[in-house]
Amino acid sequence: MNNPHPIDTRPLITGDDPAAQTYYQDLVSEYGSPLLVLNGRVLKTRFKALQAALPEVDLYYAVKAHPDPEIIKIIDQLGGGFDIASAGEMSLLLDHKVSGRRTIHTHPIKKDQEIRDGLRFGATTFVIDNVHELKKLVPYRSRVGVLLRVSFRSASAIVDLSKKFGCAPDEVSELVQEANALGIHVKGLSFHVGSQCHDASKHVEAISRCHRLMQEINETANKPLSVLDIGGGFPADYELKGLDIEAFCMPIRAALAELPRDWHLIAEPGRYLVAPSVTSVTTVAGKSMRNGFRWYYLDDGIYGSYSGQLFDHATYPLQVFRDGERMPSIVAGPTCDSIDVVAENIGLPELEIGDLVIGHQMGAYTAATKTRFNSIPDARLVVVDHPQEPPVLVN
Template structure:
């Protein structure tokens, strides 16, 4: 259980014992400074709540760090994490590539100036018309994990490159994929052979070890499975050797995560051990890691009430499950919080959203403590909320508007909302 109390995240360690992290609100000092700059923007701009403020300087910083840690790897931003056009345009300017899930994301990237050849269609579930549209717009790289999808690609995107997604263990991920995607290494070899027969270019293999992956070792298992495919003697001789390491790198929530350098050390080591000098082309599809820490979701307290049924104090925010905080489902993602009354004495709370829906409760099993002075009109900031918030917001559930995004650049102190 994680207890977010005031300026310290208190975390129960596996095997017992409670550690008080020597960090600010569960984050590194650098990440705390980033969220302070976003607070400065929000305090000054005073936008209507709920809203998401994104600092493009943080996106640039994450992209630069990741590029430096994994030199030579092609970074394809997973657009679904935050499809705000200003975020995509910033990444186009940095020379990023893009992982997209639909024609809508392809059009978005093209509108922001992304070259069609920088786009990889990473969704294994697509209609023939979607494939045809992608091909017509110049996309030439597609993920697959099944024969029907492969045959659709061959029919609608002749001569395109295909990589095969294999299923890997998602243990350690806060939001695992279950069994929806991926095939066995043996099936991947068969599909890539079939791709060649169908006139496609067998390009390589991909995996995703689950989003917000807290165990760096997960990549070792994924890379080992990918090597099994690429080294298979049945692989087409002229196949391009590419391994796509997917997403999964973390943002900063309440659970401590390893440093980025720990993840990249495991990745580099696994690539060295499994491929030696014949290292394949390496792709990455980070979403959450590039934009998560760049955003703060500001909400207003609608109501604080004492629960007569004895469940304690309920704090209702104007942001909930349906207008930005979808990833609180199952309490998978536990955001760090900051309130306008920080410093006052704390007490336990249940946190809930504003709609007339019984599932619109954010945290009732994860222990959160907030100032006992908190009342309607105060603000609660959800930190590191730049990923999978605005893009998950419903259009109008209960008449609440979708979450609005404000982008600014703390390096330039220019607002670009």
């Protein structure tokens, strides 16, 4: 018979850590609970690390990963560009006086109003993947440049982003010809091999294939293709094993070195930058013993900051400041819905009402996909500048 409660194997940190416990308790005392704590120093460190790993590539932050004004402010200060996909994201950037010239509009499917909003905002580079979207741009052809999105599906990616969008590689030449006939300038190609990739092999394959496609087209093109957008897919360390972004990017860097030196290279990082930069702080609001499991009810859950467990297929490492025998436990969120369970059959030392439960690597696709079910207030975002790096578990 199948176990109705398979063991939750996510990384779990238990035991005394007086400095960390005091740090988080002080934040809760000042700002309340639940919280999302944005460590600006970690975000800056991650941005600079990816810049160093891909020195020839301009980084455009994927706003969808966590569209918070404080994150936009930090990326803006670092000189990054922005990958946008909606008028709402444009509005967020407008509030920070970010020029549309520092953006690329990457949603391949757009209403006419979205195109006009983008042009009004100052965006000039749009991504498309089919002839119907090309035709939508005809009225604005003197003001836009196009990147054709190409599909490269990766079996190793946790989230497949080439299922819904992207033309087949053998369709690229025909789309470029159609664009030329319509008087639309194709600047280059783009791809996204999927989110949370285990290795860079699919990036390398996509770069090499796009290189060949662009070279073949440029042999007869009046306006040669010269932009390559390599998308995102740079992973977060949900396993707390330590992530060497330099090693991850080494094969990507080698593949990019084969391209012409005058091509403009773009990437769209989101998860790698913001996941480790944000920590969740929740409080045990209640507890019970039911069917052999200790239940702990938090003041944040699946409908809030932990929404990425449903929508993003992510599992976030947890930390509690208790020690002792680990007993089968269930960690639930605050709503009335039974689906609101953060961790099922996880071995926890006994917790008490008022204890803190810390979620790590919680910056990407968490607050971005939260709901207001039961009209429960959102976790409050608090910005800090703290030297503490995200934890790493040592086996």
